[in-house]
Amino acid sequence: MPGENLTRDEARERAGLLSVDGYEVALDLRSATEPGGHASRTFRSVTTVRFRCSRPGAASFADLVAPAVASVTLNGRALDPAAVFDGSRVTLEDLAAENVLTVDARCAYSRTGEGMHRFTDPEDGATYLYTQYEPADARRVFTNFEQPDLKSPYSFAVTAPGGWTVLGNGEREGEPEPAEGGGATWRFVTTRPISTYITAIAAGPYHMVHDTYRRTLEDGTELVIPLGALCRKGLARHFDADDIFTVTKQGLDFFHDHFGFPYPFGKYDQAFVPEYNIGAMENPGLVTFREEYVFRGKVTEASYQGRANVILHEMAHMWFGDLVTMEWWDDLWLKESFADFMGALSLVEATRFEGGWITFANRRKAWAYRADQLPSTHPITADIRDLQDAKLNFDGITYAKGASVLKQLVAYAGRDAFMEGARRYFRRHAYGNTRLGDLLSVLEETSGRDMTEWSRAWLQTAGVNSLTPQAVYDSNGRITELAVLQEAAASHPRLRPHRVAVGLYRREGTELVRYARAEADVDGPRTVVTALAGAERPELILVNDDDLTYCKTRFDEGSLDTLRKHLGDLTDPLARALCWSALWNLTRDGLMPARDFLGMVLSFAGRESDIGVLQMLHAWARSALVHYAAPDWRERGGRALAEGALSELRMAPPGSGHQLAWARFFAQCAGSAADLQLLRGLLAGTAKIDGLDVDQELRWTFLEPLAAHGVADTAEIAAELSRDDTASGKRHQVRCLAARPSREVKDRAWADVVDSDRLSNALVEATIAGFDQPDQRELLAPYTGRYFESIERVWQERSIEIGMAVVRGLFPALQGDRATLDAAQGWLDGHPDAAPALRRLVLEAHDDLARALRGQECDAAAAG
DSSP: OTTSOOBHHHHHHHHHHEEEEEEEEEEEOGGGGSSSOSTTOEEEEEEEEEEEESSTTOOEEEEOOOSEEEEEEETTEEEOHHHHBOSSEEEEOSOOSEEEEEEEEEEEOBSSSSEEEEEEOTTTOOEEEEEEOTTTOGGGTSOBOOSTTSOBOEEEEEEEOTTOEEEESSOBOSSOEEOTTSSEEEEBOOOOSBOGGGOOEEEESOEEEEEEEEEEOTTSOEEEEEEEEEEOGGGGGGOOHHHHHHHHHHHHHHHHHHHOSOOOSSOEEEEEESSOSSSEEOOTTEEEEEGGGSOSSOOOHHHHHHHHHHHHHHHHHTTBTTTBEESSGGGTHHHHHHHHHHHHHHHHHHSSOTTHHHHIIIIIHHHHHHHTTSTTOOOSSOOOOBHHHHHHTSSTIIIIIHHHHHHHHHHHHOHHHHHHHHHHHHHHHTTSEEOHHHHHHHHHHHHOSOHHHHHHHHTSSOOOOEEEEEEEEOTTSBEEEEEEEEEOOTTSOOOOOEEEEEEEEEEETTEEEEEEEEEEEEOSSEEEOGGGTTOBOOSEEEEEETTOSOSEEOOOHHHHHHHHHHGGGBOOHHHHHHHHHHHHHHHHTTSSOHHHHHHHHHHHGGGOOOHHHHHHHHHHHHHIIIIISOHHHHHHHHHHHHHHHHHHHHHSOTTOHHHHHHHHHHHHHOOSHHHHHHHHHHHHTSSOOTTOOOOHHHHHHHHHHHHHTTOSOHHHHHHHHHHSOSHHHHHHHHHHHHHSSOHHHHHHHHHHHHSOOOSOHHHHHHHHHHHOOGGGHHHHTTHHHHHHHHHHHHHHHSOHHHHHHHHHHTSOGGGOSHHHHHHHHHHHHHOTTSOHHHHHHHHHHHHHHHHHHHHHHHHHHHTO
16 A cells, blocks of 8 residues: 555645546456456556646656556656666656657456456456546556546547447447457547546446436426446346436436436436445546445345435435535545535435434434544544545545535525535535535525634534533423533533523323423523523433434433333434433443443334334344443353244234344344344244245355354255355355355454455455354454454555455454454554554544444443
8 A cells, every 4th residue: 555645635635736628538448357367367558648837847656556557658758667767657758738648558457346357257257347446546557647536528438349338438439349459449539527536437247227307497408318227147037227227317306306416427327336335425427336236035124215315325426526626635534524415415305214213313313423432533624644544434424414404504504505505615616626615605605694603613613512411390291391411521621602502201091202392592601592591301312303403412310210111112203313312322331231232222122113224223223232242141142032032923913024134133142042043944944934035145044054054054055055156146256255164264254354354345344254253253253363463464465445344344242352453552552653544543443442342331231
């Protein structure tokens, strides 16, 4: 990684010197299918860049990460590649006012999901290619100026094997032309000015489905957008393109209704690609998604909702991010926070997923709350010094906290003013780059409000506030005063203005319902909600009812007692989700014993109607047991969870999403001989649960715990792969193999991930997931020392994507003891000069472990 970094100061200096007029990029990808190993396989990349220099005679550089460069020509002058190319940069000296640079390079195919990723399907031997660049991997495919504020039009030509589908950002220009030596060349119309990181290519024998979106614009003209959806041939039988197109059209309707700027990038293809590192990427005209969104088996409605949300998130980026782009990664939130908020808003208002704000409150904000309490927390507008900083800031703060704050902004500025601000922002800065001030200025224009203080409080400071109700009652049981207390962590003491709704709830029959609600502006340490004075005494006070603000919700003792007994009686699904989220935050903060949280899950999760909330509860329950429960209680707690999960599985409506969710959770919790025997029977068909279809994906879910407990051996795992000899099956097989409880297995898995780069990114991920088994703490203990001995070397030698996977995934969190915490602190103390991004990852893991230990202490104290 060293030498491939780019600092903000370097980018600013280059942006002040250069402006780019256009790229012509020719890629020859025919080598993708030639015989030979992956390690030595390269492709030809010829790039011509036309650019201007504001100070003739000055020097600069272009970016290129490539094994070899055949030639470099600047303004007709041949340069010696050995002299000007150092492996990641091409030095450009004595620039003219107008310049033409041509670089002929051999670029490497990727197995890490960065640059031009190459994948061969084990099922049929077909090869698939796609690109992924954010924040700065376009330079692995063609020579460029790799920073978001040097936008330019692009013209791509791609030579590839005949019969392939080849796609770019722009529409195809004519038919493919036969190429000398075989194959064909595809040419694409020149793009609008865009940043390097959102250019894209996909090539291979993809299965592709077509549709069209039509809309009559205000001027009477018709907007026609060709739609495409594609996946590997091996997934074609599972590909529900109709549903994808339905959500796509609903999203395009919504954004055209609200943004007042027609979609500017021509076609709209959506490619579901293998071994993808992230959820999706907003390349204009060619959005890429991880192929796991093509469901091979039965999934819950939450999975369809999640996919729809991602589709809409990426679509919002066509305006927030692609049309108007942040100047540098400091203002990454200008695209990600807006896409997260607009994705959720359009999901709720334009699709069948009307309960999307429930999932946002319960799942998305949990990501933000965790990130905002780490020592690495940062303001939404972050300080991004370089590309490694940028890579790590695609986090819960930039996405989910930012979206939560925008939801608050809509309440503060007014929805009409917010949308009009967006429209002016697009018109004023189309195809350009912006900073924070550019957005705030249009919002001030449209809302009439001073955005400076709001921005300072919400965008430019870090940390999350806690809001707690404080009620005083008269002798008749009526409220004489209800106040909201606001607190902040000592490390980030800023108190913020919050627009909140306070709800009062009481039992009516068997239901816990809201009977009073008031909105208030909370500002400062104590705010009295005058509108609720005189109300009858509630059994539950919910201070962020309807989830209007971003905060940690706390309860008074009476409310908490009500939830312990009657949480399942809450009739409003959003209120329930908010209460569950608050209880989980109490558990993570060491204020509620893990066993109490698990007891509430066992008591009330079976009554949860929202499938997304239920699946989140399963994840939290598992985390509470593994990390926050006292070690001497874990076994007992694990038995209780497994018994509860099996009971709910048997009682769930046959064939329902809830039944499927409980089946998966039972497999995660299974540990007794009887549990494992039931899983074996379900696999063999000798045991049945009415309505439960044990499809191939569920078979792998059941097989992993059998492997992890030493019940399923290598032969059984191989037999399962023979049933599912696909790319997905291979990933499951690798995970199951690494899960087996033996030192030899763990040593092999460790070597495959840490000491070798032979595995693709997807198989690295699968190996780590299998290696790290909660019931194998003793077996994994010797790897603690090896971890801290290895991570700096891994960070130096591997790509940042793989480095992040290894450092995060193999951190010995499961040891859950003071010795491991001390070892992490010792590494941090002993490596002050390690890469800042690496130190950040270790610091975050250290903090998570310290939090877990505090939780364990709380849980142990509850035992008496």
